[in-house]
Amino acid sequence: MKNTHPPPAWLKDAVFYQIYPQSFYDTNGDGIGDLPGIIAKLDYIQSLGVTALWLNPIFTSPFGDAGYDISDFYQVAPRYGTNRDLQRLCAEAHRRGMRVCLDLVAGHSSNQHPWFLASAKPEKNKYSDWYVWTDSAWTSETGAVRGCSERDGGYLPNFFCFQPALNYGHAKPDPKKKWQLPVTHPAVQAVRRELKNIMKFWLDLGADGFRVDMASSLVRGDADGAGLRELWRFYRQWLDRDYPEAVLISEWSNPRRAIGSGFDIDFMIHFNEPAYYKLLGTAWEAGGGVATQVFFDRQGRGDVAEFLSSYLRNFRATRGRGYISLPTGNHDFPRHSRGRAERDLRVIYAMLFTMPGVPFIYYGDEIGMKYLENLTSKEGSYQNRTGTRTPMQWDSARNAGFSTAPPAKLYLPVDGRAAAPTVARQERDPQSLLNLTRRLLVLRRRHPALGNTGDFRPVYAKKKSYPLVYERRLNGARCWVAVNPTNRPLQVTLPAVAGAEKLEALDADLTKRGTKTTLTMKPVSFGIWSVAGTRGSAH
Ligand code: NOJ
Numbered sequence: 001m002k003n004t005h006p007p008p009a010w011l012k013d014a015v016f017y018q019i020y021p022q023s024f025y026d027t028n029g030d031g032i033g034d035l036p037g038i039i040a041k042l043d044y045i046q047s048l049g050v051t052a053l054w055l056n057p058i059f060t061s062p063f064g065d066a067g068y069d070i071s072d073f074y075q076v077a078p079r080y081g082t083n084r085d086l087q088r089l090c091a092e093a094h095r096r097g098m099r100v101c102l103d104l105v106a107g108h109s110s111n112q113h114p115w116f117l118a119s120a121k122p123e124k125n126k127y128s129d130w131y132v133w134t135d136s137a138w139t140s141e142t143g144a145v146r147g148c149s150e151r152d153g154g155y156l157p158n159f160f161c162f163q164p165a166l167n168y169g170h171a172k173p174d175p176k177k178k179w180q181l182p183v184t185h186p187a188v189q190a191v192r193r194e195l196k197n198i199m200k201f202w203l204d205l206g207a208d209g210f211r212v213d214m215a216s217s218l219v220r221g222d223a224d225g226a227g228l229r230e231l232w233r234f235y236r237q238w239l240d241r242d243y244p245e246a247v248l249i250s251e252w253s254n255p256r257r258a259i260g261s262g263f264d265i266d267f268m269i270h271f272n273e274p275a276y277y278k279l280l281g282t283a284w285e286a287g288g289g290v291a292t293q294v295f296f297d298r299q300g301r302g303d304v305a306e307f308l309s310s311y312l313r314n315f316r317a318t319r320g321r322g323y324i325s326l327p328t329g330n331h332d333f334p335r336h337s338r339g340r341a342e343r344d345l346r347v348i349y350a351m352l353f354t355m356p357g358v359p360f361i362y363y364g365d366e367i368g369m370k371y372l373e374n375l376t377s378k379e380g381s382y383q384n385r386t387g388t389r390t391p392m393q394w395d396s397a398r399n400a401g402f403s404t405a406p407p408a409k410l411y412l413p414v415d416g417r418a419a420a421p422t423v424a425r426q427e428r429d430p431q432s433l434l435n436l437t438r439r440l441l442v443l444r445r446r447h448p449a450l451g452n453t454g455d456f457r458p459v460y461a462k463k464k465s466y467p468l469v470y471e472r473r474l475n476g477a478r479c480w481v482a483v484n485p486t487n488r489p490l491q492v493t494l495p496a497v498a499g500a501e502k503l504e505a506l507d508a509d510l511t512k513r514g515t516k517t518t519l520t521m522k523p524v525s526f527g528i529w530s531v532a533g534t535r536g537s538a539h
């Protein structure tokens with residue numbers, strides 16, 4: 001499966017920072033983060049080694065799902081600022097050589113959107129078929145929401161009940177269900193064009209691309225994925241022609257399919273391909289419970305082979321045509337700091353920032369922000385998401401410097417523990433997690449073998465065993481990365497190397513005795529080396 005083009009060149013050394021705008025930095029004291037707040041923090045973000053931003057949705061919305069329920073796709077929500085503020089943010093980022101990607105909620109709108117309000121009317125109108133409606137209120141169709149309008153039918157939601165699915169058609173409509181429209185239907189084609197208009201509007205204003213929400217959910221009745229492929233390639237071809245630098249990042253978690261459909265980056269996260277949750281666990285794969293048997297586990301109960309089989313299958317199928325991202329976290333699952341110590345995060349980041357593909361840092365992960373337990377759900381965040389979305393901790397001022405509002409007015413409570421990490425405190429400490437994050441990203445830039453495009457090969461990866469050692473390689477340059485997430489000291493023999501230069505390590509050593517290389521690791525440790533003259537591998 002060929003992509004229509006190689007990904008834009010700027011992705012070769014891109015590092016993203018994900019901002020949940022309502023919790024980042026509040027400049028007008030209303031308790032909610034805003035676009036001027038992001039502008040004010042651009043220098044900080046750049047100081048991490050970050051080259052691009054992804055902002056969660058910033059558009060007009062009733063905020064039933066934190067902005068993933070849009071009621072005007074062409075307008076920044078007043079609580080974040082104005083379209084001009086966004087234009088200014090893009091210009092300020094560009095001035096620093098950084099890019100800005102927005103969230104494209106392609107699959108649905110809010111049920112308050114004027115298109116849906118018109119669609120829900122019993123009288124036939126321009127928007128009647130813009131959403132997926134059954135032909136009678138008595139039709140029982142799995143998932144259909146019935147009895148919510150005067151229109152005689154039920155609509156299919158894409159996620160929550162107030163997020164009706166926009167109609168991208170059925171790839172193979174069921175002849176017995178006349179309401180399933182083919183992808184060639186004029187209303188479906190109009191929805192397609194509208195999405196293009198939305199993208200064009202923001203690209204013309206200064207955006208550099210989009211993270212596409214639920215990218216795999218658009219076309220229905222599409223078992224083999226041909227309909228989705230056709231849809232996304234339609235957008236990709238248009239972008240290639242008119243906006244060749246624009247990137248498309250998918251929330252799909254199936255890189256082979258996503259990149260084959262024209263996406264430049266796909267996240268491997270908490271659904272579909274098991275690689276990510278076998279590595280880190282996300283509390284979703286066990287139906288909202290907490291996963292056991294993940295690789296990054298002090299008890300050492302994980303199995304790296306399970307991570308690798310899924311990861312390598314996707315890596316080999318997509319290399320050179322697109323990138324896989326294993327993000328530090330995101331707004332949909334608990335921060336990895338939950339149940340872990342800061343030292344564990346160091347080992348996790350040593351791996352995540354030395355893997356192929358495009359790194360994504362979720363705001364606050366660079367200082368090890370905690371997952372705050374037992375908070376009341378906010379804007380549809382519910383279990384496992386709320387504690388991940390709390391205000392950024394900047395300094396020791398009121399509300400950790402996030403906002404001057406009275407604490408009761410904040411979007412979500414701030415981590416108020418005296419020991420809560422802040423940017424200001426970690427700035428002053430060369431050994432802080434923040435400064436480790438910076439050093440790892442510097443290494444990634446200085447040693448392109450560790451970067452986005454370098455090859456990846458396990459050097460020591462045994463079933464149900466630790467540590468994991470892998471090689472990154474580019475144009476003859478090689479680096480080895482070793483991680484030991486367990487609370488056990490480990491020693492293993494690796495293939496011979498002519499030389500090894502330590503680039504960064506936490507209690508790990510490589511020593512050469514004759515033809516043998518010995519890796520010695522203390523509990524919860526990692527090491528990164530530039531190596532010369534290796535042969536073979538110990539799989
Ligand atoms: C995925 C988003 O990341 C999540 O936050 C949202 O609730 C759903 N899609 C629905 O848009």
Ligand code: CA
Pocket residue numbers: 026027028029030031032033034079
């Ligand atoms: Ca504000």
